[in-house]
Amino acid sequence: MTITSDTSAPLVVVGGSTGQQGGSVIRSLQESDKVYRIRGLTRDVSKPAAKALTEQGVEMLSVNLVIENKAQVVEAYKGANIVFAMTNFWEHLDKAKELAEGKMFIDAALEAKVPLFIFSSLDSFEEYSGGKYKNVHHFEGKAQIANYGRSKASPSFTFVAVQAGFYYSNFTRNQIIRQESDGTWAAALPCKPDVLLPGIDVDEYGLWVRAAIEHEELRNGHEILACSQEMSIGEMVDEIARPYSPEETSLKITFKTVNNDEFRAAMPEGAPEHVKDDLMEFFNGLSAVGYYNREDVVRFLPYLSRKTTTFADWVKKKDMPEYGKI
Structure with a gap:
């Protein structure tokens, strides 16, 4: 209209x-x-x-x-x-x-x-x-x-x-999934992989x-x-890593539960302390009380x-294998 x-x-x-x-x-x-x-x-x-x-x-x-x-x-x-x-x-x-x-x-x-x-x-x-x-x-x-x-x-x-x-876009631009020292990719967060996200x-x-x-x-x-759609954060990471055609191979992306000190240390240099507190408690809180x-x-x-877009369809649309190309 x-x-x-x-x-x-x-x-x-x-x-x-x-x-x-x-x-x-x-x-x-x-x-x-x-x-x-x-x-x-x-x-x-x-x-x-x-x-x-x-x-x-x-x-x-x-x-x-x-x-x-x-x-x-x-x-x-x-x-x-x-x-x-x-x-x-x-x-x-x-x-x-x-x-x-x-x-x-x-x-x-x-x-x-x-x-x-x-x-x-x-x-x-x-x-x-x-x-x-x-x-x-x-x-x-x-x-x-x-x-x-x-x-x-x-x-x-x-x-x-x-x-x-x-x-869903929080999974892009290295906001959650970041490259490890060995070249693989991981969502290293201070929460369990079974915490649910209303995406x-x-x-x-x-x-x-x-x-x-x-x-x-x-x-x-x-x-x-x-x-x-409500999914666990671990399921979302798995969805990003999954191949969508016979020609594709799975990306090496994993979910890792880390402690708060490890999470804070991995945050971008110069991030304000109150922002580190914010994100750390956000992920801690997902496990304790939920989104x-x-x-x-x-x-x-x-x-x-x-009908709205499922996470799987969004991943396909966004060509999430970008993590293997960076």
């Missing part, structure tokens, strides 16, 4: 419109048989990705979504029926800054009288572990923002958290946001879990507009 400029259509304001999650939200709404106006927010409307969205009918606004620019954010949200917002801890590595920005987005939406606010959230490892894992900052900031949003909910302001599952192709994240928009009954719990800390992680799949 072509995006419209007809003012009778609901207006959806999308933060991070040229990024992975925001871009996915826009594409998912484009696929809908319903008609939407879309206003995309980005720092630089002159970059190619922003221009491409303009050509597709998206109203692009240049807004730097930082705490100092609340007035601009309020203006960008005015007239919206729906706002999708996200924060990015990895951009600045500062949980306090992420929390302040997320709260500002919610306050701006309230000031602009936005009736439906959808936030890309995550759970709290600290809460689920009874305070043991306090340093998973990239989860905790989003969890606290979601708590703030829920505290502001009212008959005129509906807050919904759409929690992003574990990106998604980030390009499909917007399907869950669209479900929140188009299925009012999903908003009652104020929380939607984005998960295409979502619940069993029914795929319950929202029936509400999606189409």
Whole structure:
């Protein structure tokens, strides 16, 4: 469906419109048989990705979504029926800054009288572990923002958290699987291979946001879990290593459980200590409490507009034998 400029259509304001999650939200709404106006927010409307969205009918606004620019954010949200917002801890590595920005987005939406606010959230490892894992900052900031949003909910302001599952793409760019000194490849992590990950192709994240928009009954719990398929991390590593044709041979990729000191020592030089704490406790916490800390992680799949990508199909599409070529 072509995006419209007809003012009778609901207006959806999308933060991070040229990024992975925001871009996915826009594409998912484009696929809908319903008609939407879309206003995309980005720092630089002159970059190619922003221009491409303009050509597709998206109203692009240049807004730097930082705490100092609340007035601009309020203006960008005015007239919206729906706002999708996200924060990015990895951009600045500062949980306090992420929390302040997320709260500002919610306050701006309230000031602009936005009736439906959808936030890309995550759970709290600290809460689920009874305070043991306090340093998973990239989860905790989003969890606290979601708590703030829920505290502001009212008959005129509906807050919904759409929690992003574990990106399949975390297995690319040497983020999890790294080359060993003997030339083989390994996922050397401080967790067991049987820990479960609720995986998604980030390009499909917007399907869950669209479900929140188009299925009012999903908003009652104020929380939607984005998960295409739950697999153990060991199974995922095995899938990457598996050959897909008779001509291919298995890649030498293994999963290794390492202790926390070994994991920290293998992290890139110059990584801040609080980031090392974050990732170490994240993987420790997967074994102790789990990514979502619940069993029914795929319950929202029936509400999606189409079937999502399995991890095996994503691996084939991404030509994961890249590990044997580097």
